[in-house]
Amino acid sequence: xxxxxxxxxxxxxEVESGEEEEIVGGGELAQHLMKSGVTRTDMLAAISNxxxxxxxxxxxxxxxxxxxxxxxxxxxxVDIESKFYxxxxxxxCKYEKxxxxxxxxxxxxxxxxxxxxxxxxxxxxxxxxxxxxxARAVQSAAITDGADDNNKPADDNNTAEPPMDPNVKGIxxxxxxxxxxxxxxxxxxxxxxxxxxKCLQDIKxxxxxxxxxxxxxxxxxxxxxxxNTVLTKEYSMKCKPDDDSPLDFxxxxxxxxxxxxxxxxxxxxxxVKTIKKKQKHKxxxxxxxxxxxxxxxxxxxxxxxPTMPEDPNSTLASDIQALLTADFEIGHYIRERVVSRAVLxxxxxxxxxxxxxxxxxxxxxxxxxxxxxxxxxxxxx
Amino acid sequence: xxxxxxxxxxxxxEVESGEEEEIVGGGELAQHLMKSGVTRTDMLAAISNxxxxxxxxxxxxxxxxxxxxxxxxxxxxVDIESKFYxxxxxxxCKYEKxxxxxxxxxxxxxxxxxxxxxxxxxxxxxxxxxxxxxARAVQSAAITDGADDNNKPADDNNTAEPPMDPNVKGIxxxxxxxxxxxxxxxxxxxxxxxxxxKCLQDIKxxxxxxxxxxxxxxxxxxxxxxxNTVLTKEYSMKCKPDDDSPLDFxxxxxxxxxxxxxxxxxxxxxxVKTIKKKQKHKxxxxxxxxxxxxxxxxxxxxxxxPTMPEDPNSTLASDIQALLTADFEIGHYIRERVVSRAVLxxxxxxxxxxxxxxxxxxxxxxxxxxxxxxxxxxxxx
Numbered sequence: 001x002x003x004x005x006x007x008x009x010x011x012x013x014e015v016e017s018g019e020e021e022e023i024v025g026g027g028e029l030a031q032h033l034m035k036s037g038v039t040r041t042d043m044l045a046a047i048s049n050x051x052x053x054x055x056x057x058x059x060x061x062x063x064x065x066x067x068x069x070x071x072x073x074x075x076x077x078v079d080i081e082s083k084f085y086x087x088x089x090x091x092x093c094k095y096e097k098x099x100x101x102x103x104x105x106x107x108x109x110x111x112x113x114x115x116x117x118x119x120x121x122x123x124x125x126x127x128x129x130x131x132x133x134x135a136r137a138v139q140s141a142a143i144t145d146g147a148d149d150n151n152k153p154a155d156d157n158n159t160a161e162p163p164m165d166p167n168v169k170g171i172x173x174x175x176x177x178x179x180x181x182x183x184x185x186x187x188x189x190x191x192x193x194x195x196x197x198k199c200l201q202d203i204k205x206x207x208x209x210x211x212x213x214x215x216x217x218x219x220x221x222x223x224x225x226x227x228n229t230v231l232t233k234e235y236s237m238k239c240k241p242d243d244d245s246p247l248d249f250x251x252x253x254x255x256x257x258x259x260x261x262x263x264x265x266x267x268x269x270x271x272v273k274t275i276k277k278k279q280k281h282k283x284x285x286x287x288x289x290x291x292x293x294x295x296x297x298x299x300x301x302x303x304x305x306p307t308m309p310e311d312p313n314s315t316l317a318s319d320i321q322a323l324l325t326a327d328f329e330i331g332h333y334i335r336e337r338v339v340s341r342a343v344l345x346x347x348x349x350x351x352x353x354x355x356x357x358x359x360x361x362x363x364x365x366x367x368x369x370x371x372x373x374x375x376x377x378x379x380x381x
Numbered sequence: 382x383x384x385x386x387x388x389x390x391x392x393x394x395e396v397e398s399g400e401e402e403e404i405v406g407g408g409e410l411a412q413h414l415m416k417s418g419v420t421r422t423d424m425l426a427a428i429s430n431x432x433x434x435x436x437x438x439x440x441x442x443x444x445x446x447x448x449x450x451x452x453x454x455x456x457x458x459v460d461i462e463s464k465f466y467x468x469x470x471x472x473x474c475k476y477e478k479x480x481x482x483x484x485x486x487x488x489x490x491x492x493x494x495x496x497x498x499x500x501x502x503x504x505x506x507x508x509x510x511x512x513x514x515x516a517r518a519v520q521s522a523a524i525t526d527g528a529d530d531n532n533k534p535a536d537d538n539n540t541a542e543p544p545m546d547p548n549v550k551g552i553x554x555x556x557x558x559x560x561x562x563x564x565x566x567x568x569x570x571x572x573x574x575x576x577x578x579k580c581l582q583d584i585k586x587x588x589x590x591x592x593x594x595x596x597x598x599x600x601x602x603x604x605x606x607x608x609n610t611v612l613t614k615e616y617s618m619k620c621k622p623d624d625d626s627p628l629d630f631x632x633x634x635x636x637x638x639x640x641x642x643x644x645x646x647x648x649x650x651x652x653v654k655t656i657k658k659k660q661k662h663k664x665x666x667x668x669x670x671x672x673x674x675x676x677x678x679x680x681x682x683x684x685x686x687p688t689m690p691e692d693p694n695s696t697l698a699s700d701i702q703a704l705l706t707a708d709f710e711i712g713h714y715i716r717e718r719v720v721s722r723a724v725l726x727x728x729x730x731x732x733x734x735x736x737x738x739x740x741x742x743x744x745x746x747x748x749x750x751x752x753x754x755x756x757x758x759x760x761x762x
Contacts, residue, residue: 052562052729057516060547064516066490067552069497070724073483073490077721080483084476088469095465102454102461109447109454116450135438135445166441171448181433247725340458343451344628348433 071247078241078249085239085252086212093207099340106342107202107219112169171346175200178345179299184333188299192270197299199223205339211236212252216334225270227263231303234258235331254328259303271298302330452628459622459630466620466633467593474588480721487723488583488600493550552727556581559726560680565714569680573651578680580604584723586716592617593633597715606651608644612684615639616712635709640684652679683711 056064108114176197179185189197202219213236220229236256241249262271273296280287295301305327306320337345344350437445489495557579560566570578583600594617601610617637622630643652654677661668676682686708687701718726725731 052732056728057518060549061516062547063549063552065502066497067724067728068502069490070487070552071728072501072503073487074722074724077480077483080476080479081721084472087472091465091468091472095461098461099458102458106451106454109450116447120453121446121449122453135442137438166443168441168444171444171451247730340462341455343448343455347437347448347452349628351433 075241075246078246081251082240082249089207089212089237089239089252093209096205096207103202103204103339110171110174111201111221173198174342174346175203178338178342181345181348181351182338184330185299185338188302188330190270190297190299192296193299196220196223196225196270199225203334203339203342205335212239213237213254214335216331216339225265225268227265228260231262231300232260233303233305233331235328254332257305257324257327257331259305262300262303270296271300271304272296302327456622456627459627462632463621463630470588470593470618470620470633474590477586477588484585484720491552491555492582492602554579555723555727556584559719559723562726562729562732563719565711566680566719569683569711571651571678571680573677574680577601577604577606577651580606584715584720586720589617593620594618594635595716597712597720606646606649608646609641612643612681613641614684614686614712616709635713638686638705638708638712640686643681643684651677652681652685653677683708 056067059067105114109116176194179189179197179200199221200218201221202217204217204219206215206217208214213234215232215234218231218233220226220231222229234257235254236258237252238255239252241247262269272293274291275294277290277292278287279290306323308320308324309317311317337350341350437448440448486495490497557575560570560578560581580602581599582602583598585598585600587596587598589595594615596613596615599612599614601607601612603610615638616635617639618633619636620633622628643650653674655672656675658671658673659668660671687704689701689705690698692698718731722731
């Protein structure tokens with residue numbers, strides 16, 4: 001993927017991997033260590049590298065001393081390597097500026113602000129006639145379909161769509177179609193998000209230097225859903241080895257993200273839904289209906305990421321960590337693939353096999369979509 | 382993984398993906414196009430983007446014209462992006478020089494040429510006592526094992542190994558142990574390769590500029606297997622968009638590799654094995670035994686990669702392409718992970734979960750290893 005940052009790796013904690021190893025083959029070593037009066041913490045730390053740790057402990061002291069020297073050299077390596085990644089980030093900032101005029105022109109064409117000249121529409125490396133021929137073929141096929149209606153099922157989606165106004169401006173639904181084509185985005189998009197995402201006019205990337213990172217800007221046309229014109233998601237990355245475990249460093253890591261407040265117009269917030277609960281009175285047996293608001297599935301939850309709790313070792317923290325890891329991957333993907341290759345995701349040329357498979361499935365799953373209001377029966381007794 | 386090059390992607394050819402799409406959902410479109418007199422080649426090319434191509438063909442001509450303009454902008458983007466990757470490669474060359482003194486010192490310590498000073502063995506970010514405690518624990522556990530022999534199984538691998546000579550030089554079997562720990566390398570290593578890989582003293586990376594790429598150098602101690610002191614594997618990468626399909630460019634791709642000749646000593650070539658075939662005479666019924674040499678599984682086949690056949694569309698070519706793709710991944714992995722993080726792969730700290738799981742499995746599969754001589758019965762009748 002030609003990518004330089006790693007999108008949020010989840011490092012298994014030492015204790016966790018230790019417990020795993022215990023099952024695989026560390027059991028006996030654990031017993032040895034228990035007998036020898038080593039504390040449980042020492043033991044878990046020791047087992048975490050399983051057979052390796054034991055093998056190294058069994059080496060003569062002078063060999064273990066040399067391994068320590070190599071680890072110190074590795075520390076020096078990692079310090080130099082982190083400078084490499086800083087330089088790569090500086091290069092990325094430099095190139096983002098070079099890409100900007102192209103992306104700005106793209107946005108102007110997509111939104112009908114600029115009409116490209118004939119010269120700007122020549123693709124020397126692909127036969128244009130091919131494309132026109134396909135267009136004619138599809139058109140004449142559509143006409144044939146209409147003629148022998150009795151042979152064709154009535155719900156043929158491909159030809160049932162109304163023809164698009166030939167005087168249309170720009171490229172309608174450009175970003176919305178990208179959301180439909182890319183499985184990762186399509187999975188996040190709910191039916192009630194679709195009309196909003198049809199108003200998405202551009203996605204821009206702004207790089208930052210300190211801390212290194214980037215902001216994704218989602219630019220919207222004025223719409224009936226919210227008053228914002230831009231929604232933002234900011235990612236910060238760490239490019240230095242951690243003081244506690246410097247040798248774990250493997251390149252820049254996204255370590256935090258920040259959303260933005262969406263100023264929803266009255267009754268238009270798709271990220272909440274109303275649940276009706278029926279409550280039965282304990283003694284009287286009468287039933288009352290209570291409505292309450294809960295979070296609803298929506299792409300727009302992307303702008304309200306969870307925050308890490310105080311205690312990083314709680315169960316809640318590991319759940320949130322998993323959510324943030326997925327969030328980081330999405331942000332990284334949008335920056336690396338979606339923004340830089342938008343037209344290819346729109347035409348389908350730049351889709352992974354995975355994306356294309358998903359396309360079909362997603363179409364099906366739409367019909368099962370819930371209506372946004374749930375009936376939950378929760379009688380007390 | 383903080384990597385900038387992509388190790389050999391296998392791009393599905395247009396025709397192949399077209400046929401796949403036909404199954405998924407392009408069947409009807411194919412029929413339409415057949416009816417409309419479009420040739421099969423046009424059709425396959427058209428279907429290759431499945432629903433997307435049809436949807437785009439159905440757009441008004443002025444919208445399709447604007448999409449062409451975006452594709453031309455994308456071409457400009459890709460040209461700039463390829464310069465970015467060239468600059469990243471130049472950075473990698475620069476940093477390789479900065480890493481060199483560290484790697485050279487590592488090799489000197491590993492091979493007992495240089496003994497580190499006390500100062501060079503201090504790891505401020507990790508408790509040394511912990512390590513010593515573990516060592517003592519393992520030692521006393523081993524002694525306990527010996528004392529109550531009747532309670533322990535006799536074939537306890539962990540304690541059965543003879544204690545290592547405390548006057549040993551350097552770090553014995555450093556690279557060999559990395560091969561054992563890293564699943565990708567361990568899978569390539571055969572039992573007959575092991576004594577040879579115990580002579581491996583260093584793996585170095587040399588970067589090149591034109592064409593951009595790198596050479597892996599495997600440095601060996603004088604040994605009884607071959608006369609080479611260095612075995613090399615050279616990878617060349619392409620960092621420019623392809624003229625025929627420029628929009629497919631996604632960063633540097635390894636596109637060719639070159640091995641080296643190994644000067645095996647007599648009877649020591651582990652990459653060939655002798656097969657005995659029994660042949661029965663058609664009419665007389667007498668049986669004779671024929672011996673012939675065939676390629677044997679060995680890590681050292683890595684230095685003799687297959688070459689692409691003339692016709693890149695043949696079945697053979699796609700098989701070889703798959704082999705080369707795997708080979709590219711290995712070369713890339715050795716450069717990115719093994720050379721730069723050797724000590725962490727030796728101690729087990731830098732292993733992926735995958736590597737650790739694999740470790741156990743590999744140990745088992747060794748016992749099934751064939752002896753290098755097969756009995757094949759191939760009677761004619």
